[in-house]
Amino acid sequence: MSGRVLPLRGSTDPWAGGTVTGSAHCVLAPNPSPWTLDGTNTWLLSGPGSEEVVVVDPGPDDPAHLAAIRARAEQHGRVAQVLLTHGHVDHAEGARTLAAACRVGVRALDPEHRLGDEGLAGGDVVDLGGWTIEVVATPGHSGDSVSMLVPHDGSVLTGDTVLGRGTSLVAWPDGLLGEYLDSLRRLRDLVDVSGVVRLLPGHGPVVADPGGLLDAYLEHRLARLAEVREVVESGVTEPASIVEVVYADVPTAVWPAAELTVRAQLAYLADLDAQ
Numbered sequence: 001m002s003g004r005v006l007p008l009r010g011s012t013d014p015w016a017g018g019t020v021t022g023s024a025h026c027v028l029a030p031n032p033s034p035w036t037l038d039g040t041n042t043w044l045l046s047g048p049g050s051e052e053v054v055v056v057d058p059g060p061d062d063p064a065h066l067a068a069i070r071a072r073a074e075q076h077g078r079v080a081q082v083l084l085t086h087g088h089v090d091h092a093e094g095a096r097t098l099a100a101a102c103r104v105g106v107r108a109l110d111p112e113h114r115l116g117d118e119g120l121a122g123g124d125v126v127d128l129g130g131w132t133i134e135v136v137a138t139p140g141h142s143g144d145s146v147s148m149l150v151p152h153d154g155s156v157l158t159g160d161t162v163l164g165r166g167t168s169l170v171a172w173p174d175g176l177l178g179e180y181l182d183s184l185r186r187l188r189d190l191v192d193v194s195g196v197v198r199l200l201p202g203h204g205p206v207v208a209d210p211g212g213l214l215d216a217y218l219e220h221r222l223a224r225l226a227e228v229r230e231v232v233e234s235g236v237t238e239p240a241s242i243v244e245v246v247y248a249d250v251p252t253a254v255w256p257a258a259e260l261t262v263r264a265q266l267a268y269l270a271d272l273d274a275q
Contacts, residue, residue: 014038015164015205023047023131023153024200027069029059031090034253037165037203040090042069043157044076045150047131051077054126054133056148056157057085057202061094069098080128083120084108085159085202086145088171110144122146136190140180141168147187154197156190156210162217164204169257172264178271180264181221188214228265239263 015038017028029040040059046052053073059065073079079102084092087110095106096115105116107126120126122137134149138161148157160168161183170180190196191211199207207213227246236242239262240255247258 013205017041020198020200020206021153021155023150024155025072026200027065027072029065029090030062031060034251035257036090037163039203041200041202041204043200044069044072045133045153046076047128047152050128050130052080052128053077054081054083054128055079055098056083057091057159058082058094058098059091060089061097066094066098066101070101073102078102079104081126082106082115083126083133083148084113085147085157085161086110086142087113088142088160091159091202108144109146113144120146136186138183138187139175140170140177140183141175142171143174143176143179145175145183147183149190149194149196151194154195155200156187156196156198157200157202158187159202162187162199162201162207162213164199164201164207166204167217167220170261170264172260172267175260175264177221177225177261177264177268181218184214184218184221188218224261225265225268228262229269232266232269239266242266 017026019025023046025044027042029042032039042059043056045054053076055069081104082095082099092113099106099115105118106114107118107120108114109120120135122135124135126133131152136147138145138147141160145159145161147161170177196210199210231242231245239259242262243255243258
């Protein structure tokens with residue numbers, strides 16, 4: 001679940017996936033909605049001189065979509081691994097089906113979503129024999145969220161931590177706002193340290209200004225937090241009522257996502273006040 005709850009800068013053009021670089025191709029899942037934007041981005045990654053393809057976030061267990069993933073991978077070589085940025089159904093539902101068909105495992109932080117013995121955690125390096133994927137812990141949207149740096153490509157896959165359009169929800173109580181803010185700062189530092197030139201999000205178009213968008217995400221989150229505190233101090237304390245005030249400028253279809261984020265904001269403010 002992405003939970004697009006607020007507009008931020010980014011392309012408003014429709015996103016259809018496709019080839020982004022020589023090492024990254026998106027097969028867009030057929031599950032568009034207010035929650036998933038144009039659909040889930042299934043990323044196919046490859047390295048120079050290698051026939052191995054890594055599939056990140058196979059998306060829904062949709063036969064046509066999974067067939068399209070396999071067909072695209074076979075143009076390059078073979079599926080070597082399936083990785084998950086997190087376990088929400090719009091990213092992970094088809095993982096086991098795809099992995100079983102390709103006779104490979106599924107690596108994820110949450111053991112519930114794995115197929116095989118190998119997990120996936122911050123600090124891990126997935127070695128594909130000539131190229132690597134570095135795993136970065138980015139909890140907050142969900143407790144099991146990770147991002148993935150592809151050093152040779154200058155790209156970071158962000159799952160639902162950062163979207164290509166709008167903002168992501170903090171899926172309380174599994175997602176925590178303090179962790180989410182730390183994750184945004186961690187990604188912002190990574191952009192400068194590792195020479196990242198693009199973000200490959202779980203939903204929406206590619207982000208060509210990763211530092212600028214991450215700065216905007218942080219600024220936006222802190223501004224919304226201040227709004228929530230102001231509304232609470234005025235006497236409005238029920239999460240649904242706070243949503244009606246603070247998120248009045250967004251479609252009501254995504255108010256349930258906004259309420260989860262408000263609950264995360266209230267928990268964060270309570271922790272701050274208790275210190």
